[in-house]
């Protein structure tokens with residue numbers, strides 16, 4: 001059997017039938033992003049894990065998680081190494097060019113976190129400051145487009161640590177995750193002004209259209225409930 005790829009070599013996504021046949025959905029995730037996914041001991045828990053459990057149950061397959069750095073999630077999905085990406089992934093026009101997204105199920109924003117005693121009060125004060133972001137995120141993309149000096153970290157908690165250790169003057173991260181990671185920590189504060197708003201969805205490769213359609217129906221049911 002010789003398979004020749006003319007165009008659309010990006011069509012590496014599994015179909016609904018292929019996933020059902022395999023009996024599992026292989027999901028790439030970076031579990032450093034509470035309340036969406038984080039580690040409790042060795043276990044990956046969070047809102048997206050709960051949603052995915054329902055999705056997989058309705059599909060009649062087992063979720064199989066592969067833990068990787070966030071910046072490898074989308075490429076891993078696009079190349080067919082994983083069936084699905086689940087990581088609080090923001091849907092952007094740029095990502096849509098090579099990723100198939102499900103329906104959006106959450107609206108998040110990028111927010112600015114600073115030390116409690118910082119004089120930075122808004123976005124306008126970030127000029128000339130060094131900002132911590134997680135590698136491969138929309139925060140990294142947005143902040144570099146704004147011309148800020150970036151310090152990039154593979155792991156989200158290291159971006160926060162850079163701020164608390166005074167290596168950077170601000171940390172830009174998704175709002176709900178900032179709230180969760182800063183809960184009970186009065187050494188930092190989250191500014192009121194947000195940078196962008198971004199919807200989240202699960203990511204698939206082109207080729208998975210019928211699978212995504214089926215998952216969209218399940219997401220619709222969950223939202224209606």
Ligand code: ARG
Nearest residue numbers: 030033087088089090137138
């Ligand atoms: N929402 C942002 C993005 O899509 C950040 C996601 C980071 N996710 C994670 N699991 N660390 O770029």
